[in-house]
Amino acid sequence: MLAMNYRGxxxxxxxxxxxxxLLHPSDAIVRVTRSCICGSDLHLYHGLVPDTRVGMTFGHEFIGVVEEIGSSVEKLKVGDNVIVPFNVACGNCTFCKQGLFGNCHESNPQATAVGGxxxxxxxxxxxxxGQAEFVRVPYADVGPTVIPDWMDHDDAVLLTDVVPTGYQAAEMGGIKKGDTVVVFGAGPVGILAAKCAWLFGAGRVIVIDHLxxxxxxxxxYAQCEAYNFRSMEDPVLFIKKTTDWFGADVCIDAVGGDAAGSALQTITGRKLMLQAGSATAxxxxxxxxxxxxxxxxxGVYGPTDNLVPIGNVVNKGITIRANQASVKRLLPRLIDHIQAxxxxxxxxxxxxxxxxEVSDAYHIFSAKRDNCIKPVLIPPSARK
Amino acid sequence: METTPNEYAHIIGWGVDADPQNEPTYPMKNYTGDDHQRLNYDRPAQQPTTVEILKSNERPNLTAVFGTSSPPSGLSGAIRRYAFRSSESEYGHWLPLLLADRVNVVEGIIDDLSRGHIPNIFAEKGWKAEWKHNPKGLTQKVLIGAAVTTAIVALLYRKNSTKKSGRLALLSKKLRHR
Structure with missing residues (x-):
């Protein structure tokens, strides 16, 4: 089968x-019909995530058709069109039971800090x-969700990560009606976070980027304010001034380790990798x-350390909330939002x-060519 | 600040998910108290181990399922095995893994060549797309690369020829003395 292959x-x-x-009774094999390149795939592509091995196939945003199922799979059948959340989650460990599907304890032997x-x-x-024609999907009864008949598959593939992540970014902000929400990053996740902030009743949504x-x-798309940090002396000062010298109620980091905007962070985080990516946002x-x-x-960062002003977190009494999106938990509500x-x-x-043409797609997305926001890969079998 | 929803009438769905009771919100929202049971939940069946899987030393066993992509091999594999002796809290874990990743790139090229496949590195880097969308930038990059390479080669050649002519002069001097 055809698949993306990481070479370095x-x-x-x-x-x-x-x-x-099929390697486990709970497995399914899914024939991929669409897969996306995620902004977080670029952290892998740029070599920022430790233990990224040559020969691996990337892709955590995909939908497809169930081709085979393991002996214990009950909720799916061959031929189902499914949304496959990016999290591999057992559904039964202590963390999954809390709805922390991104923190499953039975899907990643190599690290305890993140689920599979x-x-x-x-x-x-x-x-x-899933940037391939076929993919093995463990715990097929837990994550995969049958795509409703009325749903456009282009909408469905974005429910695997980017929409839930943007929505959860706003949700974790605990937005109250009238709040000013600042989103750092106008990539796909930042765009969705800005859009979803309105659903929680934000009074003002501001997005900061440099493109x-x-x-x-x-x-x-998100009917919000948007400003270029290259055109301002200091984005923090700009936010202070535009919020009556008060500060935003909620700030969202939708960038992660590939952030631009600070020479020190870029050199130490992205070039020399002395920290786990650039923590500018x-x-x-x-x-x-x-x-x-x-x-x-x-925003995704590597697992080592980052230079952040932790003293200001203490002195300002800031609450920090963060997690990988819990896709399974959010799907019913998000499907409802799309239908409405x-x-x-x-x-x-x-x-x-x-x-x-996956090499070109990665380059276009990474180098921000051709006004690229979100690329979708279509396998040959899905084009017939 | 009290806000009137009418101000946001142009935004479909404004405020539909607003919930004053949503505090604490996710990830603490659905705390069950099961944490005190630790790892004593019903584990799924164990996936058979068919390839070498490196395991974090912060857990007692392999997870019930795991990926089998690209098992550790060669020098990079040895470095990865070493890295997994340290916990996720240690630089001794992550820095060797980054080193192994770079070594693995060279191994990948050797592996390609040993299979008779010459990797088209320019195509793999997406230069076709770069040529289509940014021909000027790509041309500049190639010209700068060529100029730097030429300068380095010329410098090395000059050093070598200076050394050579120095050696020759010394030799002829010795011969004259005899």
């Missing part, structure tokens, strides 16, 4: 790999991902939020690329 930082290609096998994630290095369990085409996009979020405010983090017309995920898709 900034190098991927489409290759032929063996068809996946499809196609996201061995630090997240060593699973081959004009993304700022234009989010202004229209998180730094600004902590310093822009009001005293007693909430910082919600969904409150969310239009497919509106962020800008590129549809054949899986065979």
């Amino acid at each position: 930082p900034f190098r991927v290609r489409a290759d032929h790999k063996p068809y996946p096998e 994630i499809f196609g996201y290095s061995h630090t997240a369990g060593g699973y081959d991902g 004009e085409y993304r700022l234009d996009f989010v202004r229209n 998180l730094h600004w979020a902590i310093n822009s939020v009001k005293k007693g405010g909430i910082v919600s983090i969904v 017309g409150r969310l239009n995920p497919k509106g962020i898709i800008t590129h549809r690329v054949p899986l065979e």
Whole structure:
């Protein structure tokens, strides 16, 4: 079968790999019909995540058709069209029972800090991902959800990660009606976080980024304010001034370790890798939020350390909430939002690329070429 | 600040998920108290181990399921095994893993060549797309790369020829003395 194959930082290609096998009674094999490249895949692509092995297939945002099921699978049948959440979750451990499906304790032997994630290095369990024609899906009765008949599959594929992550970013912010919410990052997750902030009753939503085409996009898509930090002397000072010198009620870091905006952070985090990515967005979020405010983090960082102003977290009494999105927990509500017309995920898709051209798709997304917001890969079997 | 929803009438669904009781919100929202049972829950069946799986030393066993992609092998595999002796809290865990990742890239190229496949690194880096969307930038990059390479080669050549001519002069001097 055809699959994306990681060869090293900034190098991927489409290759032929063996068809996946059922390795556990709870497994299913899914024939992928669409998969996305996620902004967090770029952290892998840039070589920032430890234990990213050559030969691995990335891809944690995919939907497809069930081809085979293991002996204990009861809720799915061959032929079902399914949304596959990016979290590999058993549904039965202490953490899954709390709805912490991103923190499952029975899906990742290599690290205890994070549950299993499809196609996201061995630090997240060593699973081959969905940027392929077929993929093995463990715990098939837990995560995968049958796509409703009325749902557009372009909407469905974005329910695997980007929409739940954006929604949870807003949810973790504990937004109260009238709150000013600042979202750092106008990538796909930041765009969705801005959009979802309104659902929680935000009074004002401000997005900060440095790419004009993304700022234009989010202004229209999420009906919010959007500003370029390159055009301001100090984004923290800008937020203070525009909130009557008070600070935002909620700040969301939707960037993670690939952030631009600080030479020190870029050199130590992205170039020399002396810290686990550049923490510029998180730094600004902590310093822009009001005293007693909430910082919600969904940006992905590596597992070592980052330079952040932790003293200001203490002195300002900030609450920090963070987690990988708990996709399974959020799906019913998000499906409801799409059906009611409150969310239009497919509106962020800008590129549809054949899986065979995965190298170009990664480069376009990584280098921000051709006004790229969200690329979707289509395997050959799904184009017939 | 009390806000009137009418101000947001143009935003479909404004405030539909607002919930003053949503505190503490996720991740603490659905705390069950089961934490005190620790790991004493019903575990799923264990996936058979068919390839080498490295295990965090912060847990007692393999998880019930795991990925089997790219098992550790070669020098990078040896470095990874060493890394897994340290906990996730230690630099001794993560820094060797980053080193192993870089070693693994070289192993990947050797592996390609040993299978008779010459990797097209330019294609793998997406240069076709770069040429399509940013031809000027790519041309600049190539020209700068070529200039730097030429300068380095010229410098090395000059050093070598200076050394050579120095040695020759010394030799002819010795011969004259004889």
